[in-house]
Amino acid sequence: MKTTSNIAGKTKEIVKKHGKDKSSMIAVLQDIQEAFNYLPKQALKTAASAMNVPFSRVYEAATFYTAFSLKPRGENIVKICVGTACHVRGAATLQDKFERTLGIKPGETTKDKKFSLETVNCVGACALGPVVLINTEYHGQVTMKKVDKIIEKINNEGAQR
Ligand code: FES
Numbered sequence: 001m002k003t004t005s006n007i008a009g010k011t012k013e014i015v016k017k018h019g020k021d022k023s024s025m026i027a028v029l030q031d032i033q034e035a036f037n038y039l040p041k042q043a044l045k046t047a048a049s050a051m052n053v054p055f056s057r058v059y060e061a062a063t064f065y066t067a068f069s070l071k072p073r074g075e076n077i078v079k080i081c082v083g084t085a086c087h088v089r090g091a092a093t094l095q096d097k098f099e100r101t102l103g104i105k106p107g108e109t110t111k112d113k114k115f116s117l118e119t120v121n122c123v124g125a126c127a128l129g130p131v132v133l134i135n136t137e138y139h140g141q142v143t144m145k146k147v148d149k150i151i152e153k154i155n156n157e158g159a160q161r
Helices: 004-018 022-036 041-051 055-064 084-088 091-102 144-157
Strands: 076-081 115-120 132-134 137-139
Touching: 004 022, 004 041, 022 041, 022 055, 041 055, 076 091, 084 091, 091 115, 091 144, 132 144
Parallel strands: 076 115
Antiparallel strands: 076 132, 132 137
């Protein structure tokens, strides 16, 4: 369980590492997300006071970039590419399969906090479509069978980082 003081302490460490300059803001937010898998409000508040900037400024940066999440996410982030090339190769069917298997819709997290489901627009690997990213790992030419295998592997081995 991440307590408020853990969050504040870790965030202060991150700010210390990158420095208080405003140009470090994105790097600080990236590290906070890396540490907690999302951007807890407490961390944003701590970062704002540690960097001596208004909270609204940090919040604005956190909401501007889609790579940042303000909601707690699962240990594994499943990103289904729904860009045009992947779409014509069956991304919608894959999305449906992930939704049914995990019991969640994009933007949601499973109750056991193991998976979060998201959709993205083109991850730059169109030739491999349909593409699914599990955290930072690319899976190309994903079939229904592969979906089962991916989920089974994570369930057996834990987080895929
Ligand atoms: S459309 Fe999916 S990788 Fe480009």
